Amino acid sequence: DVKVTQSSRYLVKRTGEKVFLECVQDMDHENMFWYRQDPGLGLRLIYFSYDVKMKEKGDIPEGYSVSREKKERFSLILESASTNQTSMYLCASGLLGATEAFFGQGTRLTVV
């Protein structure tokens, strides 16, 4: 079974902190994604990566950056956390091309 593992289920951080959300997949997938999920807004794409050190902006990249130094790991970075970044963050991975994305269980981040 494909496994996408997010490092934390719940996180509480203070405004202005630098926050790292980590994601690891074990299926050698080329593509990795970060989505944000908010009630009534669905899943919105923050960034995706199709190869090591490659990244593409999604629909809502402002306030976020990403890092992909190894194929299996994709990190989402909140440079200076703000309360409007309180949300559920979902990581996913998939093969190249138009194919299924496999999701992790999500990280619920609260910024206070």
Added chain:
Amino acid sequence: GENVEQHPSTLSVQEGDSAVIKCTYSDSASNYFPWYKQELGKGPQLIIDIRSNVGEKKDQRIAVTLNKTAKHFSLHITETQPEDSAVYFCAANQAGTALIFGKGTTLSVSS
């Protein structure tokens, strides 16, 4: 870029009834259309998908239809059961792009 609209946002049915969720997409180059189910406290999981060279696909009680001309696709669940209660998302993409999701439909099946 791609934009996906999904309706309705909530849907309540009686056990045994059918449920239909509809989505439209904007980019005619999109050729992959999956449907995901998200249960409470879990990440979304794929339940069925369809590609643009196919008009309909079935898997037991679940079916998806695609109308490329009108740029819309639908999820049909027959003989609904309480365990079908969840949030359902449609999505669309093409090679080289990420999946773009609709806003979701909360399905409630009452027994």
